[in-house]
Amino acid sequence: MSTESTTGTEDKAVVVTPDAAEEAISLLEGESMDTDVAGLRLFVQQGGCAGLSYGMRFDNEPEDDDTVVERHGLRVFVDPASLNYISGAKLDYEGGLQGAGFHVENPNATSSCGCGESFRT
Structure with missing residues (x-):
């Protein structure tokens, strides 16, 4: 398996905030x-509307060519094509009554578009 673990390095992968990790781990555990x-x-x-958008989902394990980022106890899987667009990005979670959710x-x-859900590089 050629899965690359980037534990401890943040320069070329995705940065995950503690809030994002905590929320994602809670959701993963909720799905058993x-x-x-x-x-x-x-x-x-x-x-x-800007051409590209972010997607997120839970996976049971990484694919062979994924980059695996481990931050604050959370494993994040990124495929090579996506990593070209989001290398160095920060994944955060914001709670609250309006706009609660994960943000990149x-x-x-x-x-990016006005709603912040899509972008162009």
Whole structure:
């Protein structure tokens, strides 16, 4: 398996805030997923008004070519194509009555739509 673990390095992978890790781990556990193996997949897909959008889902394990980022007890899986777009991005979670959810701050985005859900590089 050629899965790359980037534990301890933040320069070329995804930064995960403690709040994002805590929320994702809670959701994983709520789905009865083993957090030692399972993780959050962060990916980029075509779509949105700016051309590209972020996607997230839980996976039981990484794919062979994924980069695996381990931060604050959370495993994040990123495929090679998506990593080209989101390398160095920060995954955060904000709670509250309005706008609660995961947010990606991407230094590679040259523009984004008004709602912040899609971007262009």
